Each structure stands twice: as C-alpha cells, then as structure tokens.
Amino acid sequence: xxxxxxxxxxxxxxxxxxxxxxxxxxxxxxxxxxxxxxxxxxxxxxxxxxxxxxxxxxxxxxxxxxxxxxxxxxxxxxxxxxxxxxxxxxxxxxxxxxxxxxxxxxxxxxxxxxxxxxxxxxxxxxxxxxxxxxxxxxxxxxxxxxxxxxxxxxxxxxxxxxxxxxxxxxxxxxxxxxxxxxxxxxxxxxxxxxxxxxxxxxxxxxxxxxxxxxxxxxxxxxxxxxxxxxxxxxxxxxxxxxxxxxxxxxxxxxxxxxxxxxxxx
Amino acid sequence: xxxxxxxxxxxxxxxxxxxxxxxxxxxxxxxxxxxxxxxxxxxxxxxxxxxxxxxxxxxxxxxxxxxxxxxxxxxxxxxxxxxxxxxxxxxxxxxxxxxxxxxxxxxxxxxxxxxxxxxxxxxxxxxxxxxxxxxxxxxxxxxxxxxxxxxxxxxxxxxxxxxxxxxxxxxxxxxxxxxxxxxxxxxxxxxxxxxxxxxxxxxxxxxxxxxxxxxxxxxxxxxxxxxxxxxxxxxxxxxxxxxxxxxxxxxxxxxxxxxxxxxxxxxxxxxxxxxxx
Numbered sequence: 001x002x003x004x005x006x007x008x009x010x011x012x013x014x015x016x017x018x019x020x021x022x023x024x025x026x027x028x029x030x031x032x033x034x035x036x037x038x039x040x041x042x043x044x045x046x047x048x049x050x051x052x053x054x055x056x057x058x059x060x061x062x063x064x065x066x067x068x069x070x071x072x073x074x075x076x077x078x079x080x081x082x083x084x085x086x087x088x089x090x091x092x093x094x095x096x097x098x099x100x101x102x103x104x105x106x107x108x109x110x111x112x113x114x115x116x117x118x119x120x121x122x123x124x125x126x127x128x129x130x131x132x133x134x135x136x137x138x139x140x141x142x143x144x145x146x147x148x149x150x151x152x153x154x155x156x157x158x159x160x161x162x163x164x165x166x167x168x169x170x171x172x173x174x175x176x177x178x179x180x181x182x183x184x185x186x187x188x189x190x191x192x193x194x195x196x197x198x199x200x201x202x203x204x205x206x207x208x209x210x211x212x213x214x215x216x217x218x219x220x221x222x223x224x225x226x227x228x229x230x231x232x233x234x235x236x237x238x239x240x241x242x243x244x245x246x247x248x249x250x251x252x253x254x255x256x257x258x259x260x261x262x263x264x265x
Numbered sequence: 266x267x268x269x270x271x272x273x274x275x276x277x278x279x280x281x282x283x284x285x286x287x288x289x290x291x292x293x294x295x296x297x298x299x300x301x302x303x304x305x306x307x308x309x310x311x312x313x314x315x316x317x318x319x320x321x322x323x324x325x326x327x328x329x330x331x332x333x334x335x336x337x338x339x340x341x342x343x344x345x346x347x348x349x350x351x352x353x354x355x356x357x358x359x360x361x362x363x364x365x366x367x368x369x370x371x372x373x374x375x376x377x378x379x380x381x382x383x384x385x386x387x388x389x390x391x392x393x394x395x396x397x398x399x400x401x402x403x404x405x406x407x408x409x410x411x412x413x414x415x416x417x418x419x420x421x422x423x424x425x426x427x428x429x430x431x432x433x434x435x436x437x438x439x440x441x442x443x444x445x446x447x448x449x450x451x452x453x454x455x456x457x458x459x460x461x462x463x464x465x466x467x468x469x470x471x472x473x474x475x476x477x478x479x480x481x482x483x484x485x486x487x488x489x490x491x492x493x494x495x496x497x498x499x500x501x502x503x504x505x506x507x508x509x510x511x512x513x514x515x516x517x518x519x520x521x522x523x524x525x526x527x528x529x530x531x532x533x534x535x536x537x538x539x540x541x542x
Contacts, residue, residue, distance in 0.1 A: 051273045053534045071272070088368050095367030095397035102393050113415070158403035162429060165436040165461075173460035233452055236468040240450040242494045243472025245281075246288045246487045247337050255292060255483050256475075 016090055036254040043252035045080070049073040099124075127151075187224055194221030274534045283497065288490030295486025303488060308446055308464035309477045312345070315420035315444045316352040324419035325359035325394075329409055329434055331425025331449065332402060335368045338450055342424035343369075343376050344475040345448070349422055350380030354389060361394045363412055365405040370397045406430035410437040423447040423462070424474075427454045435461035448474065469495075 023031060049071065056071035103117035130146045133139040174185040193199030194217045203216040213219060250256050273281065295301065319326045328346050333339040346362065353360045362377065364370045374395045381390035398408035410433060413421065421438035423431070423445065431447075431454040438445045439461055447458035448466030458465045466474065469491060476484035505527070512523045 050271075051278050054272055069272075091367040091371055093367075095364075095370050095400075098370060098395070098397045102396060105393075154407075155401070155403040158407050158433065159429065162432055165432045166457075169432060169436060169439075169457065169460040236452055236455075238495060238498055239469030239491075240452075240471070242284065242491045242498070243450070243469045244337055245284060245494070246491045247341060247472055249285055249288055250292075250483065250487060251337070251340065253289075 012086065016086065020090070039252065039254060042080075043248075045073065045076070047252075049077060187228075190217065190224055191221045194218045272534070274532050276531050276533070284494045287493045287497065288487055291490035291493065292483055292486040295482040295489070298482075299486075300482050301485050301489045303473070303477060303485060306466065306470055306473065306477055308448065308466040308470065309474055311444070311446050311464045312349060312422070312478070313352055315422065315446055316349060316356065316358060318444050319353070319358045319419035320356040322419040325361050325416050326353055326420045326422065327409070327413055327416070327418040327438070327443070328360055328362045328422045329425070330362065330364055330369060330373065331423070331427045331451075332365055332405065332430070333426030334366055335372065336426075338426045338471075339366075339369060341472060341474060342448075343372065345422070345424050345478065346373070347376050347380050348478040350377050351384055354381045354384035354386050357386065357389055359389075359391065359394055361396070361412060361416060361418070363396045363398050363405070363409050365398060365400050365402075367397060367400070370395065402428060402430055406433045409434050413437045413441055413443070417441050418443050421445045421462075423449070423458065424466075424471075425449065427451050427458075432457040432461060438462075 023034075026034065052071040052073065054069045054071055055067045058072045099120070103120045105111075106117040107114050107121070126142075127146060130139060130143040134143040170188070173181065174188055175181060193202065199217055203218075206212050206216050208216075214223075316326060326349065328349055330339055330342045330346070333342075346360075350360050360377065362373050364373055374392065377395055378387070378390050381387050396408075396412070398405050409430075412418070413434075414437065418438065418441060421434070421443045423434055423438075424447070427434075427449050428451070431449070431451075435445060435447065435458060445462040446464045446466070447462040448471045449455065449458065450468070450471050455465065455467050459467075472491070473488050475481075476488045509520065509523060513520060516522075
C-alpha cells in the first residue's frame with residue numbers, strides 16, 4: 001500500500017478518535033451549543049452553494065474550477081461528502097458490534113434460536129474473508145459461490161414473495177366495504193384490464209380514431225393514470241416538498257432540540 | 266461522482282425566501298402565543314391505540330425506520346418513535362426498532378434511552394431492542410419479518426423511507442394480527458401501505474406528525490406556515506394555468522413563445538449570459 005495513503009488513513013483515524021474523545025469530555029450544554037453551531041454552519045454552506053450564481057468568487061481566494069457552473073464553494077461539496085462518509089464509517093463499527101453482542105449473548109447462553117446466531121457468525125466470517133481475499137485465485141470460487149450462488153438468489157427469493165403479498169393485500173383492499181374501497185376497486189379493475197389481452201378484447205370493437213376511441217379500455221386506463229392519478233400524486237408531492245422545507249428550516253436553525261424533538265429550545 | 270448541486274435562479278431564490286419567511290413567521294407567531302388548532306389525524310391518533318393494544322396483549326411493538334439514511338424523512342420518523350417510546354415506557358411495554366443504517370442505529374438508541382428516562386423508567390430500556398440488521402434491502406426485510414414472527418408483535422409502526430420491502434413488512438405484520446400504522450413520503454409505496462395497513466399517513470400528514478403528537482407551538486406554527494406556503498404555490502399554479510389558457514386562446518394554440526418566456530424567467534440569474542449559458 002502507498003505509504004502516503006497509509007499515513008493519511010492513520011492520521012484521519014487519529015483525528016476522528018481524538019475528536020470523539022473531545023466531544024465526550026464536553027459538558028452537555030457545551031456539546032449542544034457545538035452541535036447547534038456546526039448544524040448552522042453546515043446548512044449555511046449548502047444554502048450559499050445553492051444560491052450563489054456560478055462564477056462567484058470570494059476575494060479571488062478560491063477561484064471556481066468551472067466558471068460556467070461552479071461558485072467558490074462548489075469544489076468543497078465533494079470534500080464535505082467524503083467527511084460525512086468517514087463519520088458514517090465510524091458508526092458502521094457500532095452496528096457490527098451490536099449484531100455481534102446480540103447474537104453472541106444468544107449463542108453463549110444457548111437461548112432459543114441459538115442456531116440462527118451461530119449461522120450469523122459463520123456467514124459474517126465467511127463473507128468477510130471472501131470479500132477480503134477475492135483477488136486471490138483460490139478464493140475466487142468461494143467468493144462467487146457465496147455472493148452469486150447464495151446471497152443474490154436469497155435476495156431474489158425475498159423479492160419474489162412480493163408477488164403473493166400483492167395478491168393478498170389487493171384482495172383485502174379491493175373488497176367493496178366503503179365508497180373509497182369501491183372507487184379503488186373500479187380504478188384497479190380498469191387499469192388491470194388494460195394490461196391484459198382479454199381486457200383489451202372487450203373494447204376492440206370500438207374505433208381507434210375519433211371520440212369513440214377514448215372509450216376503449218386502454219384509453220380510459222391511460223386517462224386514470226395520467227390525469228386522475230398524476231394530479232393526486234403531484235398534490236401529495238407539493239405537500240411533501242413544503243413539509244421537507246419546513247422541517248429542514250427547523251433543523252437548520254435548531255428550533256427543535258433535546259432527544260430529537262422532545263421539547264422546544 | 267459529481268456531487269455539486271444546481272444553482273438557484275433569482276425566481277427560485279425569491280420563491281424560497283417567500284416560503285421560508287411564511288414558515289418562520291408563523292413559527293415565531295405561535296411561539297409568541299398565537300397557537301393554532303389542528304384537526305384530528307386518524308393515523309396519528311391510532312398510535313396510542315397501538316401502544317395500548319401491545320400493553321393489553323403483553324407483546325412488544327415493532328417500529329421500523331425504513332431504508333433512509335439520516336435525512337429529514339428519518340428525523341421525522343425518529344420524532345414519532347420518541348413519542349411511541351414514551352407512551353410505551355409509561356405502560357412498561359417494549360419497543361423493538363430494527364435499523365439498516367449504522368449512523369441511525371446510534372441515534373435511535375439515544376432516542377429510546379431518553380424516552381424511557383423521561384418517563385422515569387430507565388431500567389426498562391433494553392439496548393438489545395435496537396437492532397442493526399443489515400444495510401441490504403432484502404436482508405433487512407427478511408430480518409424484520411423474522412422479528413415480527415418470532416416476537417408476535419402486537420403493533421407495527423412503519424415510518425420513514427420505504428421501497429419494495431414496504432409490502433413485505435406490512436403483510437408480515439398483518440399475518441401475526443398486528444395493528445399497523447404506516448407513514449411515508451415515498452409516494453410509490455403509499456398504495457401498498459393503504460392496502461395492507463390499518464392506518465396510513467400520507468403526504469404532508471407525515472410532516473405534521475411531530476406537531477400533532479407534541480402540540481408544541483413551534484411545530485404547530487410550522488404546520489400553519491406550510492399551509493400558507495401551499496396556498497402560495499397553488500395560487501401560482503392557478504395564475505399560470507389561466508395565463509397559459511389565455512395565451513393559447515389568443516395565439517391559436519401555439520405555446521412555444523409562452524413556454525420559452527416562462528423558462529427564461531424561471532432560469533434567469535445575473536451573470537448567466539456572461540458565463541456563456
């Protein structure tokens with residue numbers, strides 16, 4: 001491994017651990033003030049990066065690389081993204097530790113289902129080894145068997161369960177119990193019929209041009225999807241967008257606090 | 266990978282400032298004492314019912330935060346989790362939270378611990394109830410299904426960003442007879458939740474959750490600000506539809522110049538021409 005890269009990794013690790021240790025030493029109030037300040041600065045950075053037009057420089061100190069699409073903050077977006085990924089990397093260890101603790105306890109105390117915990121440790125060790133050693137010729141087959149022969153089919157199997165779940169959920173949802181359920185059933189019937197040949201055969205006798213063409217099942221289905229459905233989706237989208245904006249503002253200005261929104265600041 | 270954002274034009278900046286001003290204005294008005302009333306949202310009202318059911322049956326509650334990272338959607342889900350955990354702590358019920366993101370894992374643990382401590386029952390908090398399962402979509406879904414079936418959860422709360430696993434989780438809950446409340450801004454998953462869950466929180470109701478549950482003036486004011494913002498957006502929409510219709514009627518249906526004019530206005534900012542765009 002490149003020595004410079006190794007030094008960079010080690011110094012990054014030392015900085016990270018030092019930063020975490022420093023945070024632990026701060027009193028609760030100080031830590032909260034630090035978090036509020038950092039949140040505000042980070043939010044301000046992204047806001048300015050968004051609102052300042054391309055070509056904007058700051059006393060010519062950091063000229064943008066591409067004057068037609070960058071301002072002086074743009075080149076830092078990727079750097080900050082990398083920092084966030086490094087912080088996430090520290091947390092990944094915590095996740096793994098949690099899994100190992102839960103399954104380790106189950107295994108050593110021989111609780112019900114300890115076999116699953118054993119399978120977890122075997123799978124974790126095998127997958128880690130196969131991932132780390134996949135460039136060695138002897139491990140290529142092991143890696144392929146574990147990832148392509150086991151992991152991917154398992155994922156596909158879980159995904160395929162959806163076909164059965166969709167049927168049972170649709171059966172319950174489309175039972176005519178209320179006005180809304182009836183409307184839903186009618187809309188679903190039209191859209192489904194337009195997707196299958198037997199459905200389209202029902203209105204095949206209608207002309208393909210003129211006003212009568214709009215009565216064909218595929219035309220009605222298209223209208224349901226692109227007019228009724230799209231209008232509702234866009235309305236929901238507006239609400240979500242504005243909600244997102246309001247919550248972002250509250251988080252950026254730290255108008256919420258404590259155990260994640262328990263009380264006001 | 267290029268992570269740079271596109272930049273705001275003058276029109277976008279003006280609109281954003283207007284919306285932010287409306288929201289902040291209503292927040293500060295509410296904090297000054299002008300607290301508004303908000304209507305009952307059945308899905309959110311059912312949260313307490315779900316916790317009560319778990320207490321009566323002596324079974325745990327499952328709260329899934331979905332597949333999102335530590336973003337605004339997940340922060341909102343964590344706010345709901347905080348409320349659920351506090352009510353559960355009050356009745357000495359367990360809340361199991363499977364997570365798929367290691368960063369969210371540590372935040373979730375804090376939220377749960379704080380909730381049990383705030384209710385004066387820190388000893389009831391079990392660190393093992395916050396479980397990091399996997400960051401892979403279907404591995405996570407399988408893990409949650411396993412927990413639902415093994416623990417026979419009495420209630421399931423599904424809040425956050427969901428993808429294809431939404432129906433897998435909701436149907437697993439239905440099979441064990443759990444009372445299910447789901448909330449997501451993922452519009453493609455809303456129909457699945459409506460079909461499979463007892464209560465579904467859709468659209469902006471999702472962001473109204475913290476206001477409804479805590480009744481804090483900041484959140485209530487923010488909610489009213491959101492409504493005013495939507496009125497502004499709707500007004501722009503109506504004006505533009507009328508203008509486009511008028512233009513179409515007076516120009517024989519040709520919309521080219523109108524569309525170009527709107528595009529130029531919407532994308533203009535100083536220096537764009539000088540920058541060669």
